[in-house]
Amino acid sequence: MNPTHTDNLKTNLGQATDHLKQAAGHASEAVRGAASVAGDEMRLGKAQVKSNLADSALSGIAALEEGAGAAREQVDQLMDKGRDLVDSAADLIRERPIASFGVAFAAGWIIAKLARSGGGDR
Known part of the structure; x- marks a missing residue:
């Protein structure tokens, strides 16, 4: 069974969260390392933070794209249920x-009757 847009949305949001956590971890490591180690450690931490933030942005964009697909799936399901309801009503009328x-x-x-009685109260 293929994953749905909703499943993909959840996966991408999870990846975005993981990347942000990693970025925060690398950022704090870079700050701690800068106090004891020279600028090379700081540059490496900065590169890792940028990389994780870029990965997070890409995962966020993918999640947004999947969100649109998930919304379309939900609308399609609602439309199908509406059509079924109309068909059932038509069958009952027939x-x-x-x-x-x-x-x-x-x-x-x-x-x-309700409309008439509600109008006199105003």
């Missing part, structure tokens, strides 16, 4: 047209 008309008429009458 099977029992008189009962369906009666229910629709009663619902309209109740809504009209």
Whole structure:
């Protein structure tokens, strides 16, 4: 089974978090190392921080792209459920047209009564 956009989104966000944690760790190591070691250690730590931040940015971008796909999946599922509901209602109307008309008429009458009684309170 192929991973969904939602699964990919979660993976990419997890990777972004890991990269940020690594960047923070490297940054603190670089600061500690700078106190005891010369500028070479600082330059190496800076390069590692930049690398991890770049990786984090790439993972974040990938997560955003997967987020769009995940949103499309959710909309498609909702649309399918809506179509199923409409199809079920259409089937019910075809099977029992008189009962369906009666229910629709009663619902309209109740809504009209509620609308009229709600307008007089203002």
